Amino acid sequence: MLDNLYTVFGLSRFIIICASADEVREIMLHAYDHGMTTGEYAFFNIELYRDPKYGDFPWKRNDGRDAEAKKAYEALMTVTLLTPTSDEYVEFSEEVKRRAKRDYNFTYEDDVVNNFVGAFHDAVILYALALNETLAAGEDPRNGMKITRRMWNRTFEGITGNVTIDGNGDRDADYSLLDMTDPERGTFEVVLNYYGDRKAVEKVADIHWPGGATGPPPDVPACGFQNEFCPPKEELSLIAIIGIVLACLVIIVIVIALLIYRKYKLEAELAKMTWKVAWEDISFSKTDRSRVMSTAAVNAAFSKSHGSRKSSTRCSSFGTCDFDRQIFTRVAQYKGNVIAIKKVNKKKVELTRDVLLELKYMRDLEHNHIVRFVGACVDPPHIAMLTEYCPKGSLQDILQNDAIKMDWVFRYSLMHDIIKGLHFLYHSSAIKVHGNLKSSNCVVDSRFVVKLTDFGLHKFKEDSKEIENSHAYYQKLLWRSPEMLRDPNRKASSDADVYSFGIILQEIIQRTGPYESSSSTMTPQEIVERVKNVESPPFRPVVDKDSCPLELHQLMEKCLAELPSDRPDVSEVRSYVRKLNRNSDSENILDNLLQRMEQYANNLESLVEERTEAFLEEKRKSEELLYSILPNSVAKQLCRGESVEPECYEMVTIYFSDIVGFTSLSAGSNPMQVVDLLNDLYTCFDTIINNFDVYKVETIGDAYMVVSGLPVRNGSRHAREVARMSLALLQAVDNFKIRHRPNEKLKLRIGIHSGPCVSGVVGLKMPRYCLFGDTVNTASRLESNGEPLRIHVSTSTKMILDTFHTFILQLRGEIEMKGKGKQTTYWLLGERPPTREDSRSTICSIPR
Structure with a gap:
């Protein structure tokens, strides 16, 4: 304390003391011992209320130095609260x-x-x-x-x-100034009163200045504090004076030249615009686009398509998945390097000097924990920022991916990386602050090193359009400090970055999104409003003290303090995290890196095993789906990678049916009711046809097409299988109930024809197994020329059915069919049980 006192004596003539009565006396005695109480210095003691222990004689202690203390106190005046006298x-x-x-x-x-x-x-x-x-x-x-x-x-x-x-x-408040007006008695009396409500000073008595002075000492001594104003006693020679002047002129010229050179160099660098990138020089490929989705995004997409399984990548708070955000990250190549592209929603960019300086400062940044700024495109409509690509996604992806195991050493390393990046911005760059710190802006490179991105370029991004009052807008504000929320125009500071770092600490501790414990009952907007309001205690994320080391919990609480002045600065946070992360100090950087890579390898092994299992399950489901779309023999050929050649069949039987009056029925129903009707009907049909040797080709609206005799040939049984199936479907329709019209009956119209056809797979994407030939058209004509609730059969089909001696057919006669002329057709009425003789003849009639 005394060393500081001597330093003050060499810099000022007015010393203000705020200390206890004993310490004030000690200071004044030291000043007395060094001859500083004779009038050259004025001392002011802040004593808002009088200590009753010493009464009117604050200098008196009965320790043998009371006389010296009384003399020293002549140079001391006391500021205290005005005591009312009413x-x-x-x-x-x-x-x-x-x-x-x-x-x-x-x-x-x-x-x-x-x-x-x-x-x-x-x-x-x-x-x-x-x-x-x-x-x-x-x-x-x-x-x-x-x-x-x-x-x-x-x-x-x-x-x-x-x-x-x-x-x-x-x-x-009102104050009084006390002075020792009577050095003989040594008591302090009021000499001035100050009234705060009127901002007025009232003189009560004259001030006694020590050493017989008539007024206060001057602000600066006549010769200056370091005797710099008093000329030396010995006069310099003319040559010395000229030399000094010339030396000063040379120094001034050199300084001016350096300033001009630096300014010229800066202007030349600004004019070069080394950061500028032409959109045509950026190459996009399928390989690059495939890198858009990070590992965590793939996990989220996989979980979305397999809702019955436990998701290995959780969605962040309030339902916004990292998968959705990653999809919109564009990746490309520039000069042989993979880069990330972030579009800026502006029509044009004015390249003012401020914007050019921002771009230059960003281009000059180089640090292990800062994403390298590659450049920017400013040619409309392609206005974008180009940065280094980090393939592991963001810190938010890593934290919310349950497949990645994290011990506290790993988590401390992540924290240390972030704070080192902030420390560099604040102390070693022209950017100074981040201003937009959140876990999604902390990206992870291939070595699992965290780097900061999306900072700076405020003028460049100024006036970019953003939809306010949206869900995503308020979710971005969850990392924003209270003072920034209350005043959006407030300039970003390191205190606000420390608060954002506190929110990231909560995410790292809990491995969840911000305010995860409140997200089930509150929307992001409600959380932001509560943080913005002045509550006691302030609204903050809830973190159980038992879920993390006590020192880390205390650091998080300090970072999330309400007042910026109560938060630690970036250097303090860095020192605190360094103590927690002792294994990540610079002398152990190799061990730390190897430890990270070992843990990453272990995570990768479990991840590969899980992905292999998921792949096999997905493969099984895909094959089952393929077998339900295509015939088994055809599906197996496609799975083996073989091409499916068209195949000709000499004789098959094709079935066509539709619903009479379906158009009017649809007109009187809403779309959902129509879908439910067709789904119920065809589910019923699909269940029935499983009992017969047939293959369902397709359904188009109310049309239903089935074939027998392909892709596996079955002799002449194809006609019998289709005939029996038709009778079963007709019976099922009679008992079928329409959900929204239970009293109305469906009227099914059926047509059957036998003949040759060709089958083949058409298309690569969503391939279809199709039939071609006149037999298909004839079967369709038989259906359209039939009658409701009846089975219309061609002559060729009737001839085959007659060989079985069990089917009851009725001649309809000749009818005119479009494109076919007059054709003789029949009605299939039913099937009778076969006799023993019919069975023998039927067996004998089957071609060998």
């Missing part, structure tokens, strides 16, 4: 003494009552006035903010006199 205050003081003795058995050692007692009394009056006004206005008396604001900008008469509260809620 009759009301005197009565108030006596009542305070009486109650102190009666209620607390406390006896005042001095006649003076502490000024703060009166201030407390006036504070109660102020609260009562504000509360009465609140009640009179019909407002909630429990709303502390409104009551507090009613206390501001008002004046009232209190026990201590006129009380004035300014616009900041501070009281304009």
Whole structure:
């Protein structure tokens, strides 16, 4: 303390002391010993209320140095609160003494009552006035903010006199200046009074200046604090003076030349625009686009398509998945390097000097924990920023991927990387602050090193369009500090970055999104509003102290402090994290890297095993789906990678059916009812045809097409299988109930024809197994020329069915069919049980 005192003596003539009475006496004695109390220095002691222990003689201790202390105190003046002298205050003081003795058995050692007692009394009056006004206005008396604001900008008469509260809620207090006006007695008397409500000073008595001085000492001594204003006693020679002048001129010329050179060099670099990238020089390929989705995004996509399985990548808070965000990250190649492209939603960019400086500063940044800025495109409509590509995604992806196991060493390494990047921005760059720090802006490279991105370029991105008041907009504000939320135009600072780092600490500890414990009951907008409001205690993420080391929990709470001044600065946070992460110090960087890679390899092994299992399950489901779309023999050929050649069949039987009056039925139903009707009907049909040797070709609207005799030939049984199937479907339709029209019956119309056809697979994407030939057209004509609830059969089919001797057919006669002329057709009425003779003849009639 004394060393600091001597330093102050060499820099100022006015010393203000704020210390205990004993320490003030010690300081004044040291000043006396060094001859500093003779009038060259003026000392001011801040003593808001008098210590009753020493009374009117604060210099007296009876230690043998009272005379010297009394002499030293002549250079000391005391600033204290003004003691009211009104009759009301005197009565108030006596009542305070009486109650102190009666209620607390406390006896005042001095006649003076502490000024703060009166201030407390006036504070109660102020609260009562504000509360009465609140009640009179019909407002909630429990709303502390409104009551507090009613206390501001008002004046009232209190026990201590006129009380004035300014616009900041501070009281304009009254003060007195005490001085030892009578050095013989050594007592301090009031010489000046200051009235805060009037901003006026009232003189009470003359100030006694030590050493016989008539006024205060000058601000600066005549020769200066270091004797710099007094010329040397020996005059310099003319040659020396000329030499000094020339040397000064040379130095000035050199400094000016350096400044001009630096300015010229800066302007030349700005004019070169080395950061500028032409959109045509960026190459996009399928390989690059495939890199858009990070590992975590793939996991999320896989989980989305397999809802029955546990997701290995969780969605972040409030339902926004990292998968959705990663999809819109564009990746390309520029000069042989993979880069990430972030589009800026602006029509054009004005290349002002400020913008050019920003781009230059970003281009010059080089640090292990900062994403390298490659350049920018400024030619409309392609306005974008190009940065280094980090293939592991963001820190948010890593934290919310359950497949990646993280011990505390790994987590401390992530924290250390982030804070080292912030420390570099704040202390070693022209950017100074990040301003947009969140876990999604902390990206991870291939070596699992965290790097900061999406900072700076505020002028470049200025006026870019962003949809405010949206879900995504408020979710981005979850990392924003309270003071930035209350004043969006406030300039970003390192204190705000430290707060954002505190939110990231919560994410790292819990491996969840920000405010995860509140997301089930509150929307992002509601959370932002609560953080913005002044609550006691402030609204913050809830983290169980048992879920992390105590030191880390304390660091997070400090970073999330309400007042910026209460938060640690970036250097303090860096030192704190370095202590937690002792294994990641610079001397152990190789061991730390190897440890990270080993843990990554272990995570990768478990991830590969899980992905292999998921792949096999997906393969099985895909094959089952393929077998349900294509015939088994055809599907197996496609799975083996073989091409499916068209095949000709000499004889098959084709079935066509549709619903009579389906158009009018659809017109009287809504789309959902039509879909439900067709789904119920064809589910019923699909169940029935499984009992026959047939293959369903397709359904188009209400049309249903089935074939027998392909792709596996079955002799002449194809006609019998289709005929029996048709009778079963007709019977099922008779019992079928329409959900939205239970009293209405469906009228099925069926056509059957036998003949040759060709089959083949058409298309590569969503391939279809199709039939071609006149037999298909004839079967369709038989259906369209048939009647409701009847089975229309061609002559060729009838001839085959006759060989089985069990089917009952009725001649319809000749009908005119489009494109076919007159054709003889039949109605299939049913099937009778076969006799023994029919069975023998049927067996004999089957071609060998």
